[in-house]
Amino acid sequence: MPANSRFAIAVHILTLMARAGDEPLKSDEVACSVNTNPVVIRRILCALSKAGLVISQTGASGGSRLALKPSRITLLEVYRAVDAGDVFALHPQPPNAKCPVGMNIEGALDSILHEVEQGVERVLEKITIEKVLKSIEPRRGRRAAPVARAENRSVGKKEREL
Amino acid sequence: MPANSRFAIAVHILTLMARAGDEPLKSDEVACSVNTNPVVIRRILCALSKAGLVISQTGASGGSRLALKPSRITLLEVYRAVDAGDVFALHPQPPNAKCPVGMNIEGALDSILHEVEQGVERVLEKITIEKVLKSIEPRRGRRAAPVARAENRSVGKKEREL
């Protein structure tokens, strides 16, 4: 199963826009940084737009920009905007209702899933887009932020200069 | 992508075994409660066995039973034993290394993923199989445990009585 990377790409997009400030970015430009097709970007932008995190404009010299200040966008809002999927799935087929365990296990698992998701949300609500941007642009004269641990996976694809 | 339900089924299996005590359960019996094929059960049992959570025995009157007391098995161990998958995926293709954001975003996302997984683990390490079993077998005279919220999804399949 190719796992869902929409959350990762959404954070990438919003970080680019935080860096661009008021200037709207085109989906082509964003796609070049993310290294994917512009339609993939527009699909995610659409979700972010519905969640009120970005503002898009069609037409010539259009594009998208943040609807809020980077310090007011938490990763929890991003996580909810794109459908990132559950941490784990329940039974594909409902268990045997004639078994004392099968009868009740789904409820128990559902409750566990709920608690786990809350654990995820407690972490995500503390991280803002501003924080992500700062972590990848460490101020000169200081150590790099602990978040930035970039790998160097090259895949031999043409990459435009930005 | 069909999301991974191995964790859910593993918890189901271990709860059944906690209830069975010392008596070993056959993969056929477990499969009947989980409502799936015995091979699916054996695959997960194999992972649980490698993690030291269950003990299996081949041959006539064989089967599997818990290797530890239910109170000593946390869902975190179960989560690690079966490969439950990441909470979110990183970029399918590496981002553009020529972009200041693309250059560093993977490290930032990796760091975020790490923090999120820790949030998940903090929740799971507090829940034991014993607790799950108790939550689906509320003692008489008390209220049902808050975890049990069973639905009644019937799918018109034959279900053996256990």
Add this chain to the structure above:
DNA sequence: CCCATCTGTAACGATAATTGTTACTAATAC
């Protein structure tokens, strides 16, 4: 007013993981 530009979105193929299934080997108890 017209037209190039850009978003929004539908449609489709390739890819990849999961689950269910059959089939077989190896181990074990009676």
Add this chain to the structure above:
DNA sequence: GTATTAGTAACAATTATCGTTACAGATGGG
């Protein structure tokens, strides 16, 4: 020895994701 059971390989069906092409609709500049 023989029936029983776990372990495991192999394959099909299902399904979500991602990339891609195509096109309609909106918008701003000339």
